[in-house]
Amino acid sequence: MEIINLPDYVLNIISRLEDEGYSAFAVGGCVRDSLLGLAPHDWDVGTSALPEAVCDIFGVLPDRGTKYGTVKVRSVQVTTFRRESSYTDLRRPDSVVFVSDISEDLRRRDFTVNALAYAPSRGLVDLFGGVADLEERLIRCVGEASLRFREDCLRILRALRFAATLGFELEDGTKSAVFENKELILSLPVERFFEELSGLLEGEFSPAVLREYGEVLGLFIPEGDFAAAAEAGGGLIGRLKVLLGDKSEEVLTRLHAPRKIKKAVRALQDD
Numbered sequence: 001m002e003i004i005n006l007p008d009y010v011l012n013i014i015s016r017l018e019d020e021g022y023s024a025f026a027v028g029g030c031v032r033d034s035l036l037g038l039a040p041h042d043w044d045v046g047t048s049a050l051p052e053a054v055c056d057i058f059g060v061l062p063d064r065g066t067k068y069g070t071v072k073v074r075s076v077q078v079t080t081f082r083r084e085s086s087y088t089d090l091r092r093p094d095s096v097v098f099v100s101d102i103s104e105d106l107r108r109r110d111f112t113v114n115a116l117a118y119a120p121s122r123g124l125v126d127l128f129g130g131v132a133d134l135e136e137r138l139i140r141c142v143g144e145a146s147l148r149f150r151e152d153c154l155r156i157l158r159a160l161r162f163a164a165t166l167g168f169e170l171e172d173g174t175k176s177a178v179f180e181n182k183e184l185i186l187s188l189p190v191e192r193f194f195e196e197l198s199g200l201l202e203g204e205f206s207p208a209v210l211r212e213y214g215e216v217l218g219l220f221i222p223e224g225d226f227a228a229a230a231e232a233g234g235g236l237i238g239r240l241k242v243l244l245g246d247k248s249e250e251v252l253t254r255l256h257a258p259r260k261i262k263k264a265v266r267a268l269q270d271d
Contacts, residue, residue: 025117145177153184157196164203
């Protein structure tokens with residue numbers, strides 16, 4: 001059985017929920033990163049407890065996230081297991097239904113490597129081959145890839161960012177669906193695109209992604225030189241400078257890039 005060393009504060013949340021008769025697991029990216037030997041940036045807990053019960057157990061006041069099932073306990077997002085309806089806006093489910101079964105919650109997730117859950121009392125829950133995909137270093141959608149992307153088109157960019165940061169490749173069906181559905185990303189706010197692009201460009205393995213998926217990213221930046229950016233160093237700022245060339249000010253303004261990034265790119269160009 002896989003054993004993941006959870007921080008004490010996460011263990012305490014899971015144990016407290018279990019003591020109250022609920023199931024609870026560390027879920028998603030924190031489990032993925034732990035299995036890869038990486039330090040998770042954040043810890044998330046999924047539970048069968050309804051949000052009102054979570055608030056009562058931990059003495060937390062409800063906030064805007066509570067009606068969607070999420071309660072913040074210390075720095076941990078504790079979210080009730082849920083099933084989602086259709087996504088008519090290509091980003092968010094029209095409605096969610098709280099459920100008691102972890103399997104239904106994992107089924108709604110984007111990629112197999114994120115559809116993982118762990119609790120010391122229950123071990124690792126891997127219903128979709130996420131561990132095998134971690135070992136093969138593959139990004140694979142849960143279920144039908146095109147359906148996952150039509151539900152939430154941001155997943156297309158997330159797949160590319162994961163490939164760039166983890167050094168994974170997209171599984172063939174997922175890769176094909178990225179190209180088939182790439183136009184969907186044009187419905188995203190420019191700020192979300194730039195946020196994902198920034199994470200991608202900061203990735204150690206971004207050169208391979210820039211070479212292979214330039215036509216996808218180029219939908220937002222048709223003037224971008226992705227081949228040249230793949231050869232550039234200097235992290236986010238250095239790659240943006242090469243990617244955008246003399247159009248950097250115009251494009252970064254169009255993408256609502258933060259002022260500090262625009263300033264850093266401008267300073268590098270002036271050197």
